[in-house]
Amino acid sequence: MRRPTISDVARAAGVSKGAVSYALNGRPGVSEATRRRILAAAEDLGFHADRAAVALAGAPARVVGLTLHRPARTLGVEPFFMELISGLEAELSLRSYALLLHMVAGREQETAVYRRWRHEHAVDGVLVCDLVEHDPRLPVLRELGFPAVVIGPPPADEPVSSVWSDDAVSLQEAVEYLAALGHRRIGHVAGIPDLAHTAIRAGAFAEHARRLGLEAAPCAYTDYTGPDGARATRQLLGAAGRPTALVYDNDIMAVAGLAVAEELGLSVPGDLSVVAWDDSPVCRIVHPALTALSRDIATYGRQAARLLLASLDGREAVGVAVEPAHLAPRASTGAPADARPSA
Numbered sequence: 001m002r003r004p005t006i007s008d009v010a011r012a013a014g015v016s017k018g019a020v021s022y023a024l025n026g027r028p029g030v031s032e033a034t035r036r037r038i039l040a041a042a043e044d045l046g047f048h049a050d051r052a053a054v055a056l057a058g059a060p061a062r063v064v065g066l067t068l069h070r071p072a073r074t075l076g077v078e079p080f081f082m083e084l085i086s087g088l089e090a091e092l093s094l095r096s097y098a099l100l101l102h103m104v105a106g107r108e109q110e111t112a113v114y115r116r117w118r119h120e121h122a123v124d125g126v127l128v129c130d131l132v133e134h135d136p137r138l139p140v141l142r143e144l145g146f147p148a149v150v151i152g153p154p155p156a157d158e159p160v161s162s163v164w165s166d167d168a169v170s171l172q173e174a175v176e177y178l179a180a181l182g183h184r185r186i187g188h189v190a191g192i193p194d195l196a197h198t199a200i201r202a203g204a205f206a207e208h209a210r211r212l213g214l215e216a217a218p219c220a221y222t223d224y225t226g227p228d229g230a231r232a233t234r235q236l237l238g239a240a241g242r243p244t245a246l247v248y249d250n251d252i253m254a255v256a257g258l259a260v261a262e263e264l265g266l267s268v269p270g271d272l273s274v275v276a277w278d279d280s281p282v283c284r285i286v287h288p289a290l291t292a293l294s295r296d297i298a299t300y301g302r303q304a305a306r307l308l309l310a311s312l313d314g315r316e317a318v319g320v321a322v323e324p325a326h327l328a329p330r331a332s333t334g335a336p337a338d339a340r341p342s343a
Contacts, residue, residue, distance in 0.1 A: 065123035079280035087301020168204035182339025187217035187243035229253025269334035288331035
């Protein structure tokens with residue numbers, strides 16, 4: 001069978017070839033009803049536009065790029081990214097946009113990917129995760145003319161729209177909850193130290209512990225993996241005056257912390273209370289179930305996609321502050337031994 005052509009799509013939809021071109025490339029010139037009819041005809045016929053020809057014609061690629069400076073295995077073990085991607089895909093698919101995900105080993109490789117994408121007309125815009133202070137990626141994206149949206153706290157030195165939640169509010173809620181339970185010595189197993197959101201969380205943790213007169217252990221930084229979370233937990237629990245409560249920057253490290261507590265002969269929550277960031281299904285199926293800072297990550301992704309699509313449409317992309325993560329108390333937290341009433 002011969003490959004269907006744009007003429008076949010036009011004939012099936014009862015429109016001109018020009019109208020088909022407008023509809024398939026997301027350009028103005030046809031009504032929304034006609035666009036839907038053309039897209040349906042193209043799908044029925046199995047018509048796929050030649051990407052190279054589309055790029056040469058200057059039409060949108062209808063692809064959004066996302067690079068992640070993380071090991072590829074991260075996607076297999078950290079629920080946050082899969083939930084984020086599910087939200088991005090749900091919104092992008094409504095407009096027939098695809099998501100191009102590229103894992104990179106370093107920032108230089110990341111900017112090289114951006115330059116290649118621009119040269120090849122591979123993507124129309126870019127989503128940026130894991131922002132650092134004075135992030136070198138943002139000037140490159142501006143230089144290349146890529147519309148971009150940051151998933152994370154708004155950058156102070158670049159005019160880029162962002163979707164973010166106030167992590168300081170969430171840390172305050174967690175620290176105040178632990179203090180109300182009677183904990184006086186608490187620790188924080190944080191993420192990658194140079195990330196902007198890690199700095200916000202670590203700063204808020206220390207500030208609110210100090211405000212409440214609590215003794216905060218030195219922040220233990222990690223790479224977000226289970227093994228590194230276990231290492232940091234041993235470090236904190238092995239120190240003199242060990243904490244009676246730990247707050248972890250993701251769920252995977254909190255689960256690893258439960259295992260370390262058992263390894264050291266500590267009961268949870270009898271000897272150690274544990275709070276996880278991001279309330280994934282994992283938090284509810286481990287024993288004891290993890291108290292967690294809970295937010296709708298898929299909606300977070302949808303908001304980021306909407307913001308970028310608005311920019312691609314030439315509309316003003318106003319940054320969005322979404323609801324902060326709030327505490328969902330479960331069995332992994334309780335009063336410390338020295339705060340429980342005597343029998």
